[in-house]
Amino acid sequence: GENVEQHPSTLSVQEGDSAVIKCTYSDSASNYFPWYKQELGKGPQLIIDIRSNVGEKKDQRIAVTLNKTAKHFSLHITETQPEDSAVYFCAARTNTNAGGTSYGKLTFGQGTILTVHP
């Protein structure tokens, strides 16, 4: 099955700096890579995602890059703010066929605790 490794496990930056979180995956059939932000006591919230036919995607201060050959993808947050402090998870989705349909379960990385100091 799919295996996703995420680094670093903790990341501390000063407000205004950039933060980069990296993930690698093992299954070359994985075709969709979402990033989730999880705050204390809450469920994961989707912040950005990228499909395998795209190399880069940007949404305001957040960007994601994908290197299919190397099987790794990264989250970039620029101009960090204290409210960006949270746990960030990467995930990879591989399609599964069952019951005459195709669906995708997510395999998550171990998470990165991001702390942005004012």
Added chain:
Amino acid sequence: DTGVSQDPRHKITKRGQNVTFRCDPISEHNRLYWYRQTLGQGPEFLTYFQNEAQLEKSRLLSDRFSAERPKGSFSTLEIQRTEQGDSAMYLCASSSFTSGRTDTQYFGPGTRLTVL
């Protein structure tokens, strides 16, 4: 609020008791997933429903666990004879696949289970 909702948010139980959690997906979503998240880890897939059909169960889902989605709307996850190792956050996610769009999963707030 039209997001995924879960009930209860917290559950404390004694070892050996049965517990049941409920998930209400986003109303037009026909796909529903359950995940389990232990402290300091990412969520792990437990089971998947498409409408009322349970199409996949993870090996993590022992025979003490059962999930249902009787009318293709809300879902329940029951754990029988709870063990301390069952202590975790149980997350529900829903999605709707439309041709040409990615099957984006939206998560609920989770149910935190503590087994004493």
